[in-house]
Amino acid sequence: MSAFQTSRFRTVVFDLDGTLADTAPDLTASLNHTLGKLGRPAVPAEDVRHMVGHGVRALLRNGLTATGEVSEELIDEGFPIFFSYYEAHIADHTRPFPGVEEALAALEADGVKIAVCTNKLEALTFDLLAALGWKDRxxxxxxxxxxxxxxxxxxxxxEAIARAGGEGPAAFVGDSITDTDTAKAANLPCVALSFGFSDRPPSELGADRLIDHWDELIPALASL
Structure with missing residues (x-):
């Protein structure tokens, strides 16, 4: 551990979509590919940004709802179409948000364990992390x-905290009400990003700290 600590936290867990990386372009392409196969019109990219965060089935449900009737049978039909297309195009346009690498490196230099907790399917999560060069990060x-x-x-x-080693105080970083509700349920402090995939104004997420850029993360954690 470095002599200087950037925060009191020894484990920091991150959401993935809309937090660590802007996955919206590839999720939008995959959703619209699936909707097309199901005979539905495309959904605007900006709308998809507010549908993400609850997993593939929820994304499909939201996309189908936005374009017509929805049923569990239709979601079941669309699921393998989406999965296959997204798996093949998972990082065509997905990129880490500016400042992510520097913030993660600063935490690691301080001896902080970093982990990911996402509602993205595990297989797709590992595929994406590998595509972004984060396979063992x-x-x-x-x-x-x-x-x-x-x-x-x-x-x-x-579980993410335990698998990371469970060392000392922990914090969660996310971008949606799902993330802030998770942190509250775990009784852990939460930092939220104002530029992610939230379905409501970021100020209404109820996070302990709200940041507008990744270069604000370390000061935000230090202030908690």
């Missing part, structure tokens, strides 16, 4: 199907 990765429950249930967040 995180001490732990928990996806939406790693456990029987997913966020906002706090169990996946606790």
């Amino acid at each position: 995180f001490a732990a990765v928990v996806g939406g199907d790693t456990l029987p429950v997913r966020k906002p249930d706090p169990a996946p967040l606790f």
